[in-house]
Amino acid sequence: MGACGCFLMRLRSASTSIESPGAVSGTGPSFTASLYRVVEHALDKPFGARANPLKQLGAIGFLLLWLLVASGVPLYIMFDTAAEGAYRSIESLDLLPWRLGSILRGLHRYATDAFVCVMGLHILREWMLGRFRHFRKWLWITGVPLVVLAFISAVGGFWLNWDRLGQYSAQTTAEWIDALPLLAMPLARNFLYPASLGDRLFTLFIFIHIGASLFLIFGLWFHIQRISRARVLPEWSLAACLSCTLILLCLVLPVHGQGPADLQIAPAALALDWWILFIHPLTVATSPAIAWGLVLCTLGLLLLLPFLPTRLRSPVAVVNPDNCSGCARCFDDCPYSAITMVPHPDRLDGLHLARVDAAACASCGICTGACPSSTPFRHDTILETGIDMPQAPIDSLRRQLRQGLEEMQDSRRLVVFSCNKGATLLSPATDILHFELICAGMLPPAFVEFAIRAGADGVLVSGCREGGCVFRLGQQWMAGRLVGMREPHLRSSVAQDRWLSVWADPGDEATLQDAIDVLRRRCDARIPVIAKEMMQ
Amino acid sequence: MSRTLNWIGQALLYGGFAVALGVFSRWPIYHPLASGMAQIKVSFIHHGLRVADCRPYTAEEQARMAPNMRKSMKCGRERSPVSIEVDIDGKLALRHVAPPSGLSHDGASAMYQRIDLPAGEHRIAVRINDNKAVAGFTAQREATVTLVPAQVMVIDFNPDKGGIVLL
Numbered sequence: 001m002g003a004c005g006c007f008l009m010r011l012r013s014a015s016t017s018i019e020s021p022g023a024v025s026g027t028g029p030s031f032t033a034s035l036y037r038v039v040e041h042a043l044d045k046p047f048g049a050r051a052n053p054l055k056q057l058g059a060i061g062f063l064l065l066w067l068l069v070a071s072g073v074p075l076y077i078m079f080d081t082a083a084e085g086a087y088r089s090i091e092s093l094d095l096l097p098w099r100l101g102s103i104l105r106g107l108h109r110y111a112t113d114a115f116v117c118v119m120g121l122h123i124l125r126e127w128m129l130g131r132f133r134h135f136r137k138w139l140w141i142t143g144v145p146l147v148v149l150a151f152i153s154a155v156g157g158f159w160l161n162w163d164r165l166g167q168y169s170a171q172t173t174a175e176w177i178d179a180l181p182l183l184a185m186p187l188a189r190n191f192l193y194p195a196s197l198g199d200r201l202f203t204l205f206i207f208i209h210i211g212a213s214l215f216l217i218f219g220l221w222f223h224i225q226r227i228s229r230a231r232v233l234p235e236w237s238l239a240a241c242l243s244c245t246l247i248l249l250c251l252v253l254p255v256h257g258q259g260p261a262d263l264q265i266a267p268a269a270l271a272l273d274w275w276i277l278f279i280h281p282l283t284v285a286t287s288p289a290i291a292w293g294l295v296l297c298t299l300g301l302l303l304l305l306p307f308l309p310t311r312l313r314s315p316v317a318v319v320n321p322d323n324c325s326g327c328a329r330c331f332d333d334c335p336y337s338a339i340t341m342v343p344h345p346d347r348l349d350g351l352h353l354a355r356v357d358a359a360a361c362a363s364c365g366i367c368t369g370a371c372p373s374s375t376p377f378r379h380d381t382i383l384e385t386g387i388d389m390p391q392a393p394i395d396s397l398r399r400q401l402r403q404g405l406e407e408m409q410d411s412r413r414l415v416v417f418s419c420n421k422g423a424t425l426l427s428p429a430t431d432i433l434h435f436e437l438i439c440a441g442m443l444p445p446a447f448v449e450f451a452i453r454a455g456a457d458g459v460l461v462s463g464c465r466e467g468g469c470v471f472r473l474g475q476q477w478m479a480g481r482l483v484g485m486r487e488p489h490l491r492s493s494v495a496q497d498r499w500l501s502v503w504a505d506p507g508d509e510a511t512l513q514d515a516i517d518v519l520r521r522r523c524d525a526r527i528p529v530i531a532k533e534m535m536q
Numbered sequence: 537m538s539r540t541l542n543w544i545g546q547a548l549l550y551g552g553f554a555v556a557l558g559v560f561s562r563w564p565i566y567h568p569l570a571s572g573m574a575q576i577k578v579s580f581i582h583h584g585l586r587v588a589d590c591r592p593y594t595a596e597e598q599a600r601m602a603p604n605m606r607k608s609m610k611c612g613r614e615r616s617p618v619s620i621e622v623d624i625d626g627k628l629a630l631r632h633v634a635p636p637s638g639l640s641h642d643g644a645s646a647m648y649q650r651i652d653l654p655a656g657e658h659r660i661a662v663r664i665n666d667n668k669a670v671a672g673f674t675a676q677r678e679a680t681v682t683l684v685p686a687q688v689m690v691i692d693f694n695p696d697k698g699g700i701v702l703l
């Protein structure tokens with residue numbers, strides 16, 4: 001019992017004797033993370049936590065990419081791939097019925113702008129939330145080349161129109177590349193005379209635009225390799241509304257060419273697409289060398305970020321072969337594809353065994369929550385499970401739960417299992433036995449029943465808001481397990497009024513407190529009922 | 537009520553996003569070239585002359601060569617850099633020395649430079665030297681040109697087309 005008179009059993013705190021020296025104790029959110037959450041929470045209100053676009057920026061990126069492919073294929077079919085006819089073929093899109101041309105052309109342009117914007121927000125989000133280290137290193141590093149490919153493809157797209165904007169962009173890009181001491185012959189010479197712009201150069205433009213897009217798609221496949229069940233399509237409502245918004249934008253503000261390119265006339269006033277072509281004014285305002293420096297420094301910094309000195313990494317999950325039946329539930333539930341199933345080394349009956357890839361493991365404990373061997377109802381003196389977290393073994397959770405409930409003297413005994421990445425329990429009380437978990441998904445759901453059987457009047461499980469789980473899937477899996485939608489599930493025989501779940505992020509402390517009060521009221525309403533039953 | 541507010545909130549956010557996309561994909565208008573200005577692009581790809589003339593191999597040199605590799609003339613590969621000067625209205629506007637490309641300095645010299653200048657009549661003088669053995673210039677041209685706003689004039693060097701080209 002703590003000095004304040006409450007039980008606070010932080011499974012990951014230094015006071016827990018089973019903690020290993022390398023463990024990281026619960027860390028509060030950083031300033032940037034708190035700042036970011038203010039914005040994300042603001043959008044939770046109108047969209048709902050699940051459909052909040054800020055929580056699925058990667059998925060929106062994919063949606064935009066599919067919109068680009070869908071609008072790009074017909075555009076390419078109608079496109080004249082020669083320098084002479086390119087502009088005319090794009091302008092003749094206006095002749096298509098039902099303003100289809102405007103939609104195709106506009107969608108291709110605005111989806112590109114949106115893609116660049118969403119990609120920027122995605123990077124900003126992961127950076128502000130500190131999600132670029134350790135097991136996310138691969139994700140972050142594979143993301144950086146995608147930025148380069150996205151810009152190469154997007155800028156190259158403007159050249160294909162071969163209007164004045166395309167002319168200006170192609171020429172300025174050539175001059176910018178010429179500033180590097182790479183090529184013996186200046187690229188910009190290709191834009192001296194109309195005759196020097198051959199169809200071969202135009203084929204190169206097409207190759208750059210389409211080639212970079214294909215590399216981007218390939219790179220994305222690498223990017224999400226280490227993520228299981230990566231979200232590659234946003235909530236359908238969001239996907240539908242976003243697509244309609246873009247189509248509406250194409251009709252209200254159609255994209256037009258800015259007059260055919262003419263190499264003998266320098267474009268003097270351009271409606272520039274600042275989302276993508278900002279690099280040209282930047283080069284002019286500074287110098288080609290400074291612009292190269294800025295671009296390379298930004299990319300270098302992005303690549304360096306995951307290697308900056310940081311906190312010690314938490315111990316990763318450990319498999320106990322004697323308690324692993326090879327059921328592969330941990331494999332199914334692991335959010336970072338850190339588990340593979342391999343043939344059991346000691347068994348000849350074809351049994352498999354889970355194996356953890358330490359570099360990919362997020363130390364989230366979701367696998368422990370998924371393992372059937374984690375059930376606290378086993379009779380063994382020491383609860384050894386198939387896959388466990390050395391810094392917070394499941395046996396210690398059971399032991400402390402039993403002991404804590406025995407020692408509690410309050411007439412009302414509540415057990416709170418809270419995720420230490422979510423809202424913090426601010427006001428401990430004598431009727432609360434509190435356990436902080438690495439992730440809500442770490443809790444084997446049978447612990448709820450176990451706690452009730454061991455004397456708890458009510459159990460609260462709390463974790464991050466929907467869609468906001470630090471370990472991607474912990475909240476989703478736990479919510480599913482509690483209502484019997486996912487294995488291992490909480491038995492339906494457990495009275496519904498004895499337990500409650502609440503999904504609250506840091507900053508939502510009041511929500512957590514409210515849930516505890518609800519549980520208290522439920523218990524208080526029930527205790528007299530039980531007393532009456534006993535009297536009868 | 538709160539449902540309606542959420543719908544309105546969503547509509548505003550989608551609308552805001554669309555406005556941001558639509559507006560910044562065309563505004564503010566960018567002026568790469570100030571009004572009333574024209575442009576001159578000075579550029580060439582040209583092989584400078586070889587630095588050393590060809591000379592016959594001496595008998596000694598011939599003797600040192602494998603019999604099947606014997607040649608009569610020794611030609612150095614290195615080429616002269618090509619230098620250019622451009623005066624606009626009597627003032628030096630550009631001076632550049634383009635070294636020969638390639639590891640053995642035997643490739644073409646190339647350069648590209650853009651000069652913005654007010655439209656109107658200008659006296660242009662171009663001087664080129666492609667042989668460092670010659671002091672001064674190996675080609676010169678002077679002309680008066682009238683440039684309209686936004687016109688691009690090219691100054692090139694191509695001995696096949698009569699040397700310095702103003703186009």
Ligand code: HEM
Pocket residue numbers: 057058059061062119122123126131132136139140141142143144146147150220223224227229230231232302470472
């Ligand atoms: C080209 C556009 C990009 C797209 C379409 C994209 C897409 C995605 C997707 C679908 C996910 C998985 C989200 C999930 O299911 O939880 C993801 C995760 C991630 N991305 Fe990207 N990505 C892009 C660029 C980048 C870039 C440039 C970076 C950083 C430099 C980056 C860093 C990350 C990180 C760190 C995660 C892991 C998030 C987590 O573990 O919770 N991404 N991305």
Ligand code: SF4
Pocket residue numbers: 316317333334335336337338339356360361362363364365366367368
């Ligand atoms: S701790 Fe998390 S990331 Fe590591 S193996 Fe278990 S579920 Fe996968």
Ligand code: SF4
Pocket residue numbers: 319323324325326327328329330331353354370371372373386387
């Ligand atoms: S969930 Fe447990 S028993 Fe099943 S494969 Fe994973 S470690 Fe083994």
